[in-house]
Amino acid sequence: MDLQNNDHGKVLVVSSAESFLAKSLVSKLGTGGLETVYSHGDIKEIGRIRDSIELVILFMSEDMGDMTDTLVYLKDMASDLDRKMILIGDEEEHDIIKKTIPDTLVLEWFKRPLVMDDLIKCVRKYIEDNTGENRKKTILIVDDDITYMRTVYEWLKETYHVGMASNGVQAIGYLAKNKADLVLLDYEMPIANGPQVLQMLKNDTETGQIPVMFLTGHGDRESVLSVVGLSPADYLLKTIDKPTLLAKLKAFFEKNR
Numbered sequence: 001m002d003l004q005n006n007d008h009g010k011v012l013v014v015s016s017a018e019s020f021l022a023k024s025l026v027s028k029l030g031t032g033g034l035e036t037v038y039s040h041g042d043i044k045e046i047g048r049i050r051d052s053i054e055l056v057i058l059f060m061s062e063d064m065g066d067m068t069d070t071l072v073y074l075k076d077m078a079s080d081l082d083r084k085m086i087l088i089g090d091e092e093e094h095d096i097i098k099k100t101i102p103d104t105l106v107l108e109w110f111k112r113p114l115v116m117d118d119l120i121k122c123v124r125k126y127i128e129d130n131t132g133e134n135r136k137k138t139i140l141i142v143d144d145d146i147t148y149m150r151t152v153y154e155w156l157k158e159t160y161h162v163g164m165a166s167n168g169v170q171a172i173g174y175l176a177k178n179k180a181d182l183v184l185l186d187y188e189m190p191i192a193n194g195p196q197v198l199q200m201l202k203n204d205t206e207t208g209q210i211p212v213m214f215l216t217g218h219g220d221r222e223s224v225l226s227v228v229g230l231s232p233a234d235y236l237l238k239t240i241d242k243p244t245l246l247a248k249l250k251a252f253f254e255k256n257r
Contacts, residue, residue: 009052009131011036011123014074015059016067021088021114022059028120034127041070050077055107055126057119060089064096071100078105080177082138082161084126088114136161137253138179142171142197143186143215148238152184152215155242160249168197175207182233182252187216198230211256 011034015022022038029036037053039045046053056074064071078085084107087097094109108122130136138161143149149164156162163178165171167189174180183201187194194214201207211233233252236245 009035009054010049011055011057011127012046012049012053013038013057013059014041014046014070015039016041016061016063016070019059021116022057025057025116025119028116029123032120032124034123041067043070043073046070046073046077051081053077053081053083054131055083055123056085057123058085058087058097060087060093060097062093064093068100071097075101075105082178086110086119086122088112088119137181138163139182139184139249140165140171140174140178140180141184142166142168142189142194143184144189145186152245155245156249159246168192168200171197172200172204172207175201175210180210182249183210183212184215184236185212185232187214187218195230198232202230211252213252 011029013022013026013036015038017040026036026038037049056078058074074085077083083105085101085105086107087094087101087109089097089109090112107126110119110122136159139156140163141149141152141156142165143152144166146166149166153162153164163174163180165174168191171183171185185194185197189197192200194216198212198214201210201212212230213234213236214232215236215238217238234248236248240248
């Protein structure tokens with residue numbers, strides 16, 4: 001992948017103190033075609049470019065304990081946008097960070113002394129594998145049956161970025177902060193059922209174009225015809241197995257490139 005084509009976002013390098021290594025990394029990544037931003041951890045500054053950040057590189061230091069607000073912000077940002085973080089520091093610093101940043105958000109941890117070439121290779125590989133045409137599609141599952149929703153999540157998580165919501169309000173809240181390429185929507189839910197939630201999505205200019213597939217325990221003609229006017233992308237029985245679901249999703253995304 002040619003990183004000069006700018007189909008990726010920014011790499012954010014965060015260091016609480018002045019760091020020659022951090023600035024050197026910014027320079028080298030920039031020379032290699034990656035737009036890289038250096039920050040001392042100012043939340044407002046980071047917030048202005050939040051949605052364009054692909055990867056966060058955090059140079060840990062002894063004063064990490066004084067950056068709790070920044071660490072929480074970075075954690076929430078990475079979680080909301082499904083991004084990863086690279087940590088650089090020793091074991092004591094890492095122990096402090098682990099109290100705020102879960103391992104699930106950490107791509108790699110580099111100990112000091114830092115081997116710059118290894119770090120740069122790690123960054124480039126992540127960007128190449130996760131941006132542009134290689135970016136994983138994001139699927140939002142909406143279902144009040146938590147057990148079933150978790151099952152589908154486990155099926156999809158290796159191939160797609162997956163979000164979960166147990167009702168229509170949560171789904172709309174998720175989509176207000178995150179982009180989704182497809183919604184798997186339970187047909188039968190309390191309060192607002194699947195068709196009602198789909199109608200709400202269709203009425204919003206921000207979510208109206210997101211394709212929706214219904215998940216249902218009923219395959220009768222009447223149920224299918226009742227939502228034809230809402231133009232769902234598909235109508236899937238909840239008895240569908242993992243291979244069939246993955247095949248249907250793959251075919252859908254290939255058809256709608």
